[in-house]
Amino acid sequence: MRTIKFIIEYDGSDYVGWQRQPNGLSIQQVVEEALIQLLGQPARLFSSGRTDAGVHAHGMVAHLQTQQSLPLRAFRDGVNRFLPSTIAVQHVEEMPPSFHARFDARGKWYRYNIYQAPVRSPLHARTAWWLKTDLNLDAMKEAAALFVGRHDFGAFRTSGCAAKTTIREVFAVDLQGCERLLTIDVRGSGFLRNMVRMMVGTLVEVGQGKRSSKEIADLLAGRDGVGSAHTAPAHGLCLMEVWYDAPSGQ
Incomplete structure (x- = not known):
């Protein structure tokens, strides 16, 4: 199992915040759906925290655990291909299996x-x-x-x-x-x-x-x-x- 760390930039103006919510579209939902299109299987991101509706991020950190053997650049460029102009993965990095975006911050x-x-x-x-x-x-x-x-x-x-x-x-x-x-x-x-x-x-x-x-x-x-x-x-x-x-x- 690989642990992939993402640094994500976004304009939060049109979203209900980072975390998935039943009352609107979230950053997490959009990025996870892009990952599903890239990987062809369910994907769940664990973030360093939440941002509220309308809040932006230059460096939101999240991690994904996956068995996919794609090169790191494919995780960045592949996901960005499926993202809107308001969200972009700026950097990806492979981390030790124990890394957690929230608890290690x-x-x-x-x-x-x-x-x-x-x-x-x-x-x-x-x-x-x-x-x-x-x-x-x-x-x-x-x-x-x-x-x-x-x-x-x-x-x-x-x-x-x-x-x-x-x-x-x-x-x-x-x-x-x-x-x-x-x-x-x-x-x-x-x-x-x-x-x-x-x-x-x-x-x-x-x-x-x-x-x-x-x-x-x-x-x-x-x-x-x-x-x-x-x-x-x-x-x-x-x-x-x-x-x-x-x-x-x-």
Whole structure:
């Protein structure tokens, strides 16, 4: 049995998310159906995690177990032949049999895009949150530093999150403005459901003068009377990369 690792890029605008769902078309379903056409037999992908409806990915990781002896390039080019223009396998790699895309992941990098301008941009409409007024970047950077470290992010998850613990470690939150585009890069060991979007939404409120840095500290401490964290729109979020330990011997 071979274990094949896939790195998949997609525009999630037209999908219900990564995971198969009964209420619409998912990325997983489309890629698995392409694999079935290539391999001529059932195929199931195990991913590094989920992305919600409208969220994009530059580097979603998934793995497939198969007995097929196709060369690696055939898994990439063959699957891409059956995929729509919104999804593409960018890289394939053969892994040890014990590899698991989800359970072996050591960290993830998400990027959130914000477009600041008085007029909307059609070119950024599917990949950035449009805000008409400028944000206070210095205030947002100061607040972002509070997220770094190991904290209880229970206030930064939505209902339906099935995580057993709300303790997560955030390695870095970096904000960079370039002309009208603001990028927020969040790196961490793992994330709760909608955690990054709620972090971004709260930082935007700080940038708008609607919240203070102290309120973020209060949210992380679970103090009452702070209000809930605001959730940024899905379409500005992109999963950039998933990290793994190097296989033994490398």
